[in-house]
Each structure stands twice: as structure tokens, then as C-alpha cells.
Amino acid sequence: MSHQSTYTPGNAFSRWMDERLPVMRLVNDSFVDYPVPKNLNYWWTFGAVLSFCLAVQIVTGIVLAMHYVPTTELAFASVEHIMRDVNYGWLIRYVHSNGASMFFIAVYIHMFRGLYYGSYKAPREVLWILGVLIYLLMMATAFFGYVLPWGQMSFWGATVITNLFGAIPLVGEALRTWLWGDFAVGDPTLNRFFSLHYLFPFLIAGVVVLHIWALHVTGQNNPAGIEVKDPKKDTVAFTPYATMKDAFGLAIFMILFSYFVFFNPNALGEPDNYIVADPLVTPAHIVPEWYLLPFYAILRAVPDKLGGVVLMFGAIAILFVLPWLDTSKVRSARFRPLFKQFFWIFVVACIGLGYCGGQSPDKILIAVGDGGFDVTDLSRILTIYYFAHFLILFPLLGLIEKPKPLPESIAASVLGSEPAKS
Amino acid sequence: MKNKMIDISRKTGLLALAAAAAIGLPLLATPAGAAGDAVKPIQLDWSFEGVFGVYDRDALRRGYKVYKEVCAVCHSAELVRFRNLMEPGGPEFTEGQVKALAADIVVVDGPDDRGEMFERPGEPKDRFPSPYPNDQAAAAAMGAAAPDLSVIAKARPDGVNYLYSLLVGYTDAPEGFELLPGLSYNTYFPGHVLAMPRPLSDGQVEYEDGTPNTVEQMAKDVTHFLMWTAEPKLEQRHRLGFQVMIYLVLLSGFLWFAMRKVWSDQH
Amino acid sequence: MAQTHAVEPTRRDFLYVATGSFAAVGAAFAVWPLIDQMNPDASVLALASIEVDISSIPEGQESTFKWRGKPVFIRHRTDAEIAAAEADDAAALPDPESDSARLRPGPSGELEKKWLVVIGVCTHLGCVPLSYRGEYDGYFCPCHGSVYDTSGRIRKGPAPTNLEVPPYEFVSDSRILIG
Numbered sequence: 001m002s003h004q005s006t007y008t009p010g011n012a013f014s015r016w017m018d019e020r021l022p023v024m025r026l027v028n029d030s031f032v033d034y035p036v037p038k039n040l041n042y043w044w045t046f047g048a049v050l051s052f053c054l055a056v057q058i059v060t061g062i063v064l065a066m067h068y069v070p071t072t073e074l075a076f077a078s079v080e081h082i083m084r085d086v087n088y089g090w091l092i093r094y095v096h097s098n099g100a101s102m103f104f105i106a107v108y109i110h111m112f113r114g115l116y117y118g119s120y121k122a123p124r125e126v127l128w129i130l131g132v133l134i135y136l137l138m139m140a141t142a143f144f145g146y147v148l149p150w151g152q153m154s155f156w157g158a159t160v161i162t163n164l165f166g167a168i169p170l171v172g173e174a175l176r177t178w179l180w181g182d183f184a185v186g187d188p189t190l191n192r193f194f195s196l197h198y199l200f201p202f203l204i205a206g207v208v209v210l211h212i213w214a215l216h217v218t219g220q221n222n223p224a225g226i227e228v229k230d231p232k233k234d235t236v237a238f239t240p241y242a243t244m245k246d247a248f249g250l251a252i253f254m255i256l257f258s259y260f261v262f263f264n265p266n267a268l269g270e271p272d273n274y275i276v277a278d279p280l281v282t283p284a285h286i287v288p289e290w291y292l293l294p295f296y297a298i299l300r301a302v303p304d305k306l307g308g309v310v311l312m313f314g315a316i317a318i319l320f321v322l323p324w325l326d327t328s329k330v331r332s333a334r335f336r337p338l339f340k341q342f343f344w345i346f347v348v349a350c351i352g353l354g355y356c357g358g359q360s361p362d363k364i365l366i367a368v369g370d371g372g373f374d375v376t377d378l379s380r381i382l383t384i385y386y387f388a389h390f391l392i393l394f395p396l397l398g399l400i401e402k403p404k405p406l407p408e409s410i411a412a413s414v415l416g417s418e419p420a421k422s
Numbered sequence: 423m424k425n426k427m428i429d430i431s432r433k434t435g436l437l438a439l440a441a442a443a444a445i446g447l448p449l450l451a452t453p454a455g456a457a458g459d460a461v462k463p464i465q466l467d468w469s470f471e472g473v474f475g476v477y478d479r480d481a482l483r484r485g486y487k488v489y490k491e492v493c494a495v496c497h498s499a500e501l502v503r504f505r506n507l508m509e510p511g512g513p514e515f516t517e518g519q520v521k522a523l524a525a526d527i528v529v530v531d532g533p534d535d536r537g538e539m540f541e542r543p544g545e546p547k548d549r550f551p552s553p554y555p556n557d558q559a560a561a562a563a564m565g566a567a568a569p570d571l572s573v574i575a576k577a578r579p580d581g582v583n584y585l586y587s588l589l590v591g592y593t594d595a596p597e598g599f600e601l602l603p604g605l606s607y608n609t610y611f612p613g614h615v616l617a618m619p620r621p622l623s624d625g626q627v628e629y630e631d632g633t634p635n636t637v638e639q640m641a642k643d644v645t646h647f648l649m650w651t652a653e654p655k656l657e658q659r660h661r662l663g664f665q666v667m668i669y670l671v672l673l674s675g676f677l678w679f680a681m682r683k684v685w686s687d688q689h
Numbered sequence: 690m691a692q693t694h695a696v697e698p699t700r701r702d703f704l705y706v707a708t709g710s711f712a713a714v715g716a717a718f719a720v721w722p723l724i725d726q727m728n729p730d731a732s733v734l735a736l737a738s739i740e741v742d743i744s745s746i747p748e749g750q751e752s753t754f755k756w757r758g759k760p761v762f763i764r765h766r767t768d769a770e771i772a773a774a775e776a777d778d779a780a781a782l783p784d785p786e787s788d789s790a791r792l793r794p795g796p797s798g799e800l801e802k803k804w805l806v807v808i809g810v811c812t813h814l815g816c817v818p819l820s821y822r823g824e825y826d827g828y829f830c831p832c833h834g835s836v837y838d839t840s841g842r843i844r845k846g847p848a849p850t851n852l853e854v855p856p857y858e859f860v861s862d863s864r865i866l867i868g
Binding site for chain 2: 038077080083084090091094236240241244245247248251252254255258259261262263265266271272274275276284
Binding site for chain 2: 708731732
């Protein structure tokens with residue numbers, strides 16, 4: 001859907017500028033005249049929501065860094081100084097801490113949307129891979145950030161995650177010590193995590209530029225999952241059509257965001273992180289932030305240390321090769337009855353893994369005699385399903401499934417020839 | 423018409439998702455709770471809960487008195503400064519009262535121009551005094567250092583209800599329960615056995631405003647106070663939050679109609 | 690794909706303008722906390738004061754104390770210095786101010802002419818002037834050559850105003866409270 005530039009400089013200055021640095025042409029072609037499929041639904045507004053989240057995190061983060069002190073002595077107190085003394089510090093800090101959760105809500109919706117509508121398939125493989133890379137960088141950034149307040153969860157989260165690297169054969173121990181810069185998580189660790197936490201968002205922003213670039217080369221996928229045939233009939237201009245829809249979606253999202261910031265700012269955090277880090281006492285129940293719980297469940301599902309680590313990283317790594325695991329030519333789940341059912345089972349499995357990650361592993365779910373079916377058992381089943389979904393069902397479904405007939409064109413699907421139930 | 427229906431069902435889908443996120447995520451984020459036999463705390467209604475929640479000034483002032491006369495004997499609250507007591511959204515003592523309260527303590531300051539540390543009366547800028555110079559000294563004196571109370575109301579699951587329940591939850595150990603000397607039994611403490619002896623008894627703290635000084639009342643007041651020390655900007659947060667919500671709802675309305683107008687030539 | 694929406698500048702345009710303005714106002718309000726956070730915070734505003742023992746400063750000498758991050762010069766003036774300062778009340782001063790207006794009364798209520806208390810920050814560009822230097826044996830700023838007299842008044846050079854006198858009072862004959 002890459003298209004001819006339609007930009008015509010309006011006045012003498014823009015003409016002059018256009019011959020030297022055609023930045024207005026770029027903006028115009030990317031965000032004004034850029035054609036988008038006219039059948040995009042609200043699930044497609046999360047790209048804009050995510051851009052907003054990144055901007056909010058960077059701006060509030062830069063502000064917080066003006067007041068935060070990355071030493072083990074002062075980190076906790078400096079965060080509380082922000083909360084108590086800095087003008088609007090409480091607001092900025094709560095926006096930043098809840099913003100991380102909001103960012104992940106949006107990215108999960110964005111990713112599941114991509115899975116549902118087959119947005120990862122040719123010709124959008126690189127677009128998808130860049131997206132997974134962003135997600136990976138987001139998790140790293142969030143992890144570094146969570147360490148900074150230097151509460152109990154910060155410290156023990158950092159300890160547990162860095163110890164994962166100790167599981168790597170031969171170099172594990174050395175790598176772990178190198179990450180710490182000490183014999184345990186301490187001052188050097190905190191200071192470097194602060195530095196990296198400041199750096200990574202800009203890496204994300206860089207990959208986001210590539211992500212959008214790739215998007216604009218292939219054009220958006222759409223709920224019908226078919227390519228644009230006649231741009232005149234099938235597409236609308238990005239501005240004002242998509243921008244207005246994005247703005248509305250964003251406003252609704254901001255209401256949810258504000259609810260957490262103003263009325264429930266600690267709901268998504270752990271009470272233990274309001275206890276200053278104590279290297280001598282581990283909290284009774286340590287859990288990562290909610291957005292990492294599914295991976296934590298996979299980690300704990302495996303009885304072997306190295307195996308758990310491999311499987312946990314494998315759960316993310318597998319996303320990189322999705323485009324080549326799916327054998328179906330049809331993109332959208334709307335026209336793939338079997339795939340659609342398994343999609344929802346997958347969603348439930350992921351939420352189930354999230355649940356398991358938040359519970360103690362020996363919690364009995366269904367009592368049978370003395371023991372029974374506990375959280376570890378459930379997370380094992382769900383972990384197996386997670387991998388089976390991609391490694392077995394993805395190749396298999398494309399071969400055995402009989403897709404529904406695809407609509408003629410995007411314009412035709414908008415006019416109502418699509419199935420009512422989606 | 424059919425399209426509209428789809429449109430609406432999708433929208434309600436999104437709304438449902440948002441609602442689910444608002445309700446579900448906190449549940450997901452809440453851990454199973456401390457392992458073992460934790461008892462669900464007594465649930466009270468607090469004036470600071472809810473969208474319009476504000477602190478009860480009288481409760482905060484009484485709570486401060488309980489804190490000062492009871493808790494502060496063993497606990498610190500290092501993040502709180504005397505000047506906070508006169509800031510809006512708190513107990514809102516007058517400047518004169520705060521200066522007098524601060525002047526009651528002795529602060530070691532310095533070094534002076536001769537390089538010596540010296541003692542001076544407290545000022546509003548000073549922190550609440552700590553009963554021990556450091557954790558080691560506290561542990562040596564009490565067996566274990568008592569936790570700092572500044573943000574304790576946010577540092578425990580179901581914070582305020584838990585603190586209240588803990589303060590009123592001291593009972594005799596059940597029949598046959600081995601309790602080591604120096605330890606106490608509490609219904610609501612995870613594991614039931616804790617080092618802190620029962621801190622409150624009826625009539626312990628004189629209330630100037632005539633409120634009955636029962637254990638329950640004092641526990642409630644001091645918990646109220648500790649919520650304020652943990653969240654001193656709560657009132658500002660609620661007020662600004664309400665304004666932001668009104669604004670966002672209006673903005674969403676505007677955007678909705680503007681978007682319908684923009685799209686009106688496409689359907 | 691350029692879509693032009695000409696025609697009817699009526700209800701439609703009003704809606705767009707209203708929506709745009711409403712969003713812009715909200716954005717402007719949202720920016721304020723990000724700006725205000727750089728202003729002095731509550732702990733800075735909880736103004737610090739210092740109490741200084743001046744009995745150890747001999748006549749003809751000066752001590753420097755740190756108050757709110759800046760140096761404060763407390764000079765025990767000699768009779769000659771006092772006389773010079775008072776004599777110059779009549780001189781052509783760039784920033785006219787009498788010597789007595791720059792002093793404070795002691796516990797007895799009488800003006801303490803012996804004690805000059807000024808903030809040791811050149812009013813030009815903020816350097817710390819050197820004491821007992823310059824033409825008037827007051828202060829000389831090494832950065833750009835401003836010259837102050839024994840009352841801390843600007844006499845020569847680029848500085849526009851006299852050295853600032855901080856708020857202070859005598860607690861006793863030997864102690865003053867600055868701030």
C-alpha cells in the first residue's frame with residue numbers, strides 16, 4: 001500500500017523547505033494522506049494508545065529522574081520525597097508507576113489483536129518481529145524500573161531475575177556477578193539499572209520508528225484480513241478518519257488510566273514494595289508485576305532450574321517465528337472457525353498462567369484425598385498448551401481447517417456481506 | 423442497522439474489557455496473601471475511601487496523639503516531618519501548634535563553627551523523632567527493630583483494616599498453644615505470634631475533645647493517622663482525579679460526535 | 690487520497706473547533722505539573738535559618754557562614770570602617786542607600802554599627818567577592834571587577850545593586866539569627 005506522495009507545498013517557505021528537508025512531506029504522507037483500510041475497528045486504535053503510553057512514560061520518567069537518587073541509601077527515601085515534597089510529585093510518580101501497567105494492558109491487547117486477525121503473516125513478518133522486539137525491550141525496561149524504588153519487591157525481584165542468568169551452564173556464575181557488579185544485588189546494580197532504565201525507552205522509541213516504517217511499507221492489516229484492491233473504495237485518509245477514531249479510543253483509555261492513578265494507585269503494585277529493601281529478609285510471598293506473571297508461572301512449572309529458564313525465554317522467543325508456524329493462507333480469525341475457537345482457548349490459557357504466577361505453587365485447587373490438583377499442576381498443563389498452540393495447532397489448523405469464504409473486497413465487507421458474529 | 427449492531431457490540435466489548443481490567447487486574451496483582459493461617463481483617467468504613475474520600479481532621483489529631491504517646495515509644499516514622507502536620511489535607515494544625523509540638527523534641531544538629539555537634543529544640547522542618555538512633559540499637563533494646571511506620575498503611579495487604587484489626591486483635595492464646603515468654607498472641611497477625619506486646623488499653627490516651635478513649639476508638643484514630651502519613655496527598659489526589667474524570671468524559675463526548683461527523687460520509 | 694472538506698462552515702466546523710480547543714486546554718493543564726515540579730519543593734520551602742555565635746569574630750575581621758546554600762559575610766567593623774561607610778552616605782552611589790539602613794538594632798534597640806551582615810554574592814553575576822580588597826577595602830569581585838565599600842554598597846564596576854542584606858536579628862549580644 002506504499003503510495004505516491006500527494007504532498008504539495010502550500011507556500012513559498014514550504015516549497016523552499018521541501019527541496020532541502022522534506023519533513024513536512026514525510027509527516028503528510030505518513031500521518032495525513034496515508035491511506036488506511038476503512039474497516040478498521042477499535043482494536044486498531046491501540047497503536048495510538050501505545051505511542052501515547054511511551055510518550056507519557058518517557059516524559060514522566062525524565063521528570064522523576066530529576067529528583068530520584070540511585071543509591072541504596074537514598075533510593076527509597078528519594079521516591080518518598082517525590083511523593084511528599086516535590087510539586088505534583090505524587091501525580092507524576094503514580095502516572096509513571098501505573099503507566100507501566102497501562103502500557104502492558106495496551107500492548108497485550110495490541111498483540112492479541114495481531115494474533116486474532118493474522119497480522120503477523122506475509123507480508124508483515126518483519127513488522128511483527130519488530131513488535132515482539134519492542135515487547136521484549138518493554139519487559140526489560142519495566143524490570144529495571146521496578147528495581148529503582150528499592151522496596152522489598154524491587155530487591156528480591158532483581159535478585160531472582162538476575163539469578164536466572166546463573167542457570168546458564170559454564171558462564172552463568174560469572175555473568176550473574178558481572179550483572180551485579182558486586183557479590184549480591186547492591187549499589188552498583190541499582191546504579192546501572194537506573195542508567196539502563198533511562199536508556200531503554202529510547203531504544204524502544206527507535207524500534208517503534210522501524211515498526212511504523214514497516215507498517216507503512218506493507219499497509220495495515222484489517223479485520224477482513226484481505227489486501228486493499230481499490231484504494232479509492234477500500235481506504236480512507238489517515239487524517240481525519242483514523243486520527244479521530246484513535247483520539248476517541250485514546251480518551252476512553254485515559255479514563256481507565258486516570259481511574260488507577262487517582263482512585264486506586266497502588267492496586268497494581270505490591271504492598272511489600274513500600275518496605276525498604278532488606279537483603280536479610282525475603283518477603284513471604286514474592287511475585288513479579290502482573291504483566292510478567294504468565295512467564296513466572298512457566299518458569300515455576302518446570303522442576304529444573306535451567307529448563308525453567310529456557311522454557312520461559314522460549315515462550316517469548318517462539319513469538320519471533322510465528323509467521324512461519326502458521327500454515328493458513330487466510331489471515332483473519334473471522335473466516336477461520338477452528339482457529340477462532342483455539343484463539344480464545346489460548347487467551348484463557350494465558351490468563352490462567354497469569355493466575356498461576358500470582359499464587360503460591362502448592363496451593364490446592366481441587367482437593368483429592370491428601371493432596372490434589374495444585375497450582376503447579378495447572379501451570380504445567382497451561383504451559384504445555386501454550387507451546388502446543390504455536391508448535392502443533394498453528395501448523396496443523398491451516399492444513400485441516402476449511403475457511404469461510406472471504407469477502408470480495410474491504411469495501412464489500414464494510415457494506416455488510418461479512419458474517420454478523422465476529 | 424446490522425452494522426450499527428456490530429459496532430455497538432464491539433464497543434460494549436471494549437467497555438467490558440476496560441471494566442474487567444479495572445476490577446480484574448488488581449485481583450490478579452494481589453498475591454495469595456501470606457501463606458498459612460492469615461485471618462481476613464475486620465472491614466471498617468473509612469472516611470478517606472471512595473472517590474470523594476477525605477480525612478477526618480479530628481480523627482487525625484487524636485490519631486497523632488495516640489501515635490506520639492504510644493507508637494512512637496518504639497517506632498519511628500522517619501519520612502514524616504512536623505511541617506506536614508500543618509499542610510493542607512492533613513491534621514491541619516496551626517503553625518503555632520506545630521512549632522510548639524516540634525519544640526518539644528531535642529534535635530542533634532551541627533557541626534557548628536567549632537566543629538561540635540550541638541542540641542537544639544525541634545523546628546517544623548525536622549523529622550518525627552526516632553526512639554533509637556539506628557536499627558541495631560532498636561534491636562538490641564527490644565529484641566527486634568520495630569518497623570518504621572511512615573508508609574506502613576500501604577505496606578501491608580488491606581493496610582488500614584489490617585492495622586486496625588491488629589491493634590484490637592490481641593487475645594489470650596488458645597488452649598494448648600505454646601507461647602514463648604515475651605511474645606503475644608494476635609488473631610490477625612500472620613502466624614498469630616508477634617513480638618509487639620498489646621499496645622493499647624482502654625483510657626490510655628487522654629482525648630481533649632471528649633471522644634471516648636476505648637481501645638477500638640484509639641485503634642481507629644491512629645490507623646486513620648497512619649493512612650495520612652502514608653498518603654499525605656490523598657485529598658489532593660481525589661479532588662484532582664474527580665476534575666480529570668469530568669474533563670475526560672466530556673472530551674470523550676466531544677471526540678465521539680466529532681468522529682461520527684468525520685465518518686458520516688463513509689457509510 | 691487528499692480529502693478536501695470544503696463547504697458549509699457551520700455546525701460541523703464548530704464541533705471540530707470546540708473539540709480541538711477542549712483538547713488543547715486539557716493538554717495545557719496537563720503540562721503544568723511537569724513545569725511546576727522544577728520549582729522549589731516543600732522541603733526547600735521549609736526555610737532553614739541559622740543561629741550564629743559572633744563573639745569569636747575579632748574587630749577588623751570577618752567570618753563566612755553558609756545559609757540557604759549561599760555565603761553570608763559577618764564583618765566586625767572597625768571604627769575607621771564605620772566612619773568611611775557613613776562618610777560615603779553623601780557620595781554619588783550607583784544604588785543610593787545609607788549605611789544605617791543596612792544595619793540592624795541589637796537587643797538594646799540601638800543600631801549595631803559594629804556588625805555588617807551581607808549575603809556574599811556579587812549582584813552582577815553571582816560570584817563570591819573577596820573581602821578587604823578593592824579601592825574601598827570592602828569587597829572586590831574577581832569575576833568582573835565590581836568594587837564594594839565597607840557597607841557592602843556597590844561603588845564601581847558592572848554590578849547594579851548593593852550586596853543584599855539577609856533578614857536577621859540579634860538574639861543576644863553575641864548571637865544572631867539569620868533567616
